[in-house]
Amino acid sequence: MNDYFIRLRHWRKARPKTFYSVAALVGLLVGIVLAVGLLLSLVGFGAFGPMPSRQALLDYRNDVGSEVYDINGESLGRYYAQDRTVTEYDALPDHLIEALVATEDSRFYTHGGVDWEAYGRVAYKTLLLGEDDQGGGSTLSQQLIKNAYGRPSLGYGTSVDLLLHKLREGILANRLENVMPKEEVIKRYLNTVSFPGNTFGIAAASERYFQKEPAELTVRQSASLVASLKGTSSYDPVRAPERNAERTDLVLQLMANAGYLSQEGLQTALTDSLCLNYFRKTSEVRPAPHFAQAVRRQAEKILAEITGPDGEPYNLFADNLKIHTTLDVRVQRHAEAAVRKQMTALQRDFDRHLGRRAAWETDASLWGAVRNSERWRLGRTAGKDSTELVAEFNVPLPMELVVPNAEPLVGEFTPLDSVKHSLAFLRSGFLVLDHGTGAIRAWVGGSDFEFSHYDHVLSRRQTGSTFKPFVYATALRQGYDPCHRLSNSLRTYADEDGPWTPHNSDWVHGGTYSMHGALASSSNVAAVRMIMETGPEPVVDLAREVGMSGEIRPIPSIALGTAESSLYEMTTAFATFANNGRYEKPYYISRIENGDGEVIFEHHAQPTVILEHERAQEMQTMLRYVVERGTASRLRWQYGVTRPSIGKTGTTQNMADGWYLGSTPNLTGGAWVGGENTGVRFRSGQMGNGSHSALPVWAFFLREMEADTSVNHLLGEDFPEISREIRQNLACSAFIPPVQVVEELDSDEVPSETLPVMEVGNEPNGSGDDAG
Known part of the structure; x- marks a missing residue:
């Protein structure tokens, strides 16, 4: 051993x-x-990030957002997290592809996803020669993988994370090129990559900078966009024109070196003008912007409950969905025109009416608006106290004050000036639907979206006399006859806040109304008498059945519209009367398709019978009387609208809100007009009532529709003919005035010493002025 x-x-x-x-x-x-x-x-195996399979790579789609369409297939715009549209390979010009390959990946057509020669060059120049800015050596396929799946932090440090991501991207790039041709890689890259101006994809960039489709780009324009890929901020053609021009020349030279451009073609491109035509689309360019906001919110709720092929809910901003809505752009345009016309005239009247007075009645209204402003809220969030913020609101700043449907005011203004400026303009909302189906056809949340994004179709305000039809509908459901007599004399009622004596807006009292006469003349006194007979609770129940949410207290004053509701709810509830007593739940998304054209959501109607046929016809006829001889009669005598119509005006306390709800045989519309808050209002009942402020919106809309032969058939011809029995049920005097001797009063009635003596048929309050 x-x-x-x-x-x-x-x-x-x-x-x-x-x-x-x-x-x-x-x-x-x-x-x-x-x-x-x-x-x-x-x-x-995916230890350092997801490793999608070959099939998953094939199935991957760019985040192109979702397209929204009206009922006729006209685009209303897209929802996207990144402004991107898919452009097919055949629509890409050759010189754009050649510029991209020559600049970003010169051996693109010879490698299998990873360019080892480029990696060797980078390693040699960076590690051995110490040179910087040699590029990362990534191929277009690797860049596509990076753009598609990102580089999330792995927690190992910048250098190690970068190495692991490069390995992952190399493997996936090789896998990608094994399952798709080079042309598909080019297409997906150009539809994914980020360009300047926060645009994503060649279509968005081409439109933003040149107002062209990609196929229409010149050689220099293509080279300029490719040049900007080196740094979307540093080489932006608009913000850094000289730097972009210098790199564009380099791209053109690289194209010539690769044999894509002849010397003559190179010289032509070098001397060619870029012809920038920069235009950033803004929200007001899109039709129905308030409607689009509502669709987005609703679509997100719907999609949250629908699972896609990957087991995850569909993404509105990424999954290339097609959202088909009920909006009719033709009807929408007429609705918007009607709102603009009325609000322009009404604002002029409002300014003239106010004279030198402020639009807001009290300082509380002004400072309430200040505290509701975004500047104030951000200041409070930052920890500033009220004293500091008030001081800031009085410091002049360079500012642009938006004027509805007009050029903005540019100059130095204080934030307080901005709030006062905003308060000085009246606001409006208008909604139109097909009451037979509940489908929304037009949605105008305001007269100018740029001035205010706030949607007055959805804002909640007191409803005034537009609530009275639901009181009388409740009475009909309980078996009351339309000729049931209601006293128009003053009466005091016990209330939880103390004694309460409702009165009519014109202060004319006495006599008796039939139910249909009381509704036509919008008598407050008679409406309260009616709800005292039916009881408030059944009225609240009916309001709930036709879609009114929010707090509706079962107290007598709701007969005068003290409860708050939205134009959306009130219009769709009123549509029940035009729809022969059937309530159709409103909707505005008819179906949603995924990127493969499969329907993943479809609306199904579920009508509810609210009024039996005879009672519905009685109610419909009573509402026709409002238009023919009552508070909405100016629809006839002032605006010349002759088509069969039903309707109801409404005005709230102190003329803060003007309402009109109306229907033709096929369409129901609702209009609201008021200030930003209830302190901004007309000081005169004659000008502030709903028949003067809101009814004209409906009138102008009907006139616009009548004049348009492509859509006037949508209004319908006539309501169903009523039976002889219904006619007999309504055959009574609408109003019986008091005789020389005042009628005997109930023991709890407060007598009036000024009761008028009126002739039969001389109905008070029939001029169109009403207030709840």
Whole structure:
């Protein structure tokens, strides 16, 4: 045994030292290869980030957002997290593809996803020569993978994370090129990559900078966009024109070096003008912007309950969905025109009416608006107290004050000036739907979206006399006859806040109304009498059945519209009367299709019968009387609208809100007009009532629709003919005035010493002025 160890030591001494060095180096290389193999295996199995399968790579779509369409297939715009539209390969000009390949990946058509020569060049120049800015050596396929799946932090440090991401992207790039042709890689890259101006994809960039489709780009324009890929901020053609021009020339030279441009073509492109035509689309360019906001919110709720092929809910901003809505752009345009026309005239009247007075009646209204402003809220969030914020609101700043449907005011203004400016303008909302189906056809949340994004179709305000039809509908459901008599005399009622004596807006009292006469003349006194007979609770129940939410207290004053509701709810509730007593739940998304054209959501109607047929016809006829001889009669005598209509005006306390709800045989519309808050209002009942402020919106809309032969049939011809029995039920005097001797009063009635003596048929409050 000792001889063995002696021979071994002798053998070791006899070996040359280079042998051990070589052995150590071989061992090190084997270890590195094994480590790299292990690392690649770990990366391939997804230990350092998701490794989608070949099929998943094929199925991957760019985040192109979702397209929204009206009922006729006209686009209303897109929802997107990134402004991107898919452009097919055949629509990409050759010179754009050549500019991209020559600049970003010159061996694109010869490598299999990873350019080892480029990696070697980068390693040599960066590690051995110490040169910077040699590029990362990534191919277009690797960049596509990076754009598609990102580089989330792995927590190992910047350098190690970068190495792992490069390995992952190399493996996936090779896998990608095994499942799709080079042309598809080019297409997906150009539809994914980020361009300047926060645009994503070649279509969005081409439209933003040149107002062109990609196929229409010139050689220099294509080279300019490719040049900007080096740094979307540093090489932006608009913000850094000189730097972009210099790199554009380099791109053109690279195209010539690669044989894509002849010398003549190169010289032409170098001297060509870029012809920038920059235009950033803004929200007001899109039709129905308030409607689009509502669709987005509703679509997100719907999609949250629908699972896609990947097991995750569909993404509105990424999954290339097609959202088909009920909006009719033709009807929408007429609705918007009607709102603009009325609000322009009404604002002029409002300014003239106010004279030198402020639009807000009290300081509380002004400072309430200040505290509701975004500047104030941000200041409070930052920890500033009220004293500090009030001081800031009085410091002049360069500012642009938006004027509805007009050029903005530019200059130095204080934030308080901005709030006062905003308060000085009246607001409006208008909604139109097909009451037979509940489908929304037009949605105008305000007269100018740029002035205010706030949607007055959804804002909640007191409803005024537009609530009275639901009181009388409740009475009909309980078996009351339309000729049931209601006293128009003052009466005091016990209330939880103390004694309460409702009165009519014109202060004319006395006599008796039939139910249909009381509704036509919008008598407050009679409406309260009616709800005292039916009881408030059944009225609240009916309001709930036709979709009114929010707090509706079962107290007598709700008969005068003290409860708050939205134009959306009130219009769709009123549509029940035009729809022969059937309530159709309103909707505005008819169906949603995924990127493969499969329907993943479809609306299904579920009508509810609210009024039996005879009672519905009675109610419909009573509402026709409102238009023919009541508070909405100016629809006829002032605006000349002759088509069969039903309707109801409404005005709230102190003329803060003007309402009108109306229907033709097929369409129901609702209009609201008021200030930003209830302190901004007309000081005169004649100008502030709903028949003066809101009814004209409906009138102008009907006139616009009548004049348009492509849509006037949508209004319908006539309501169903009522039966002889219904006619007999309504055959009574609408109003019977008091005779020379005042009628005997109930013991709890407060007598009036000024009761008018009126002739039969001389109905008070029929001029169109009403207030709840």
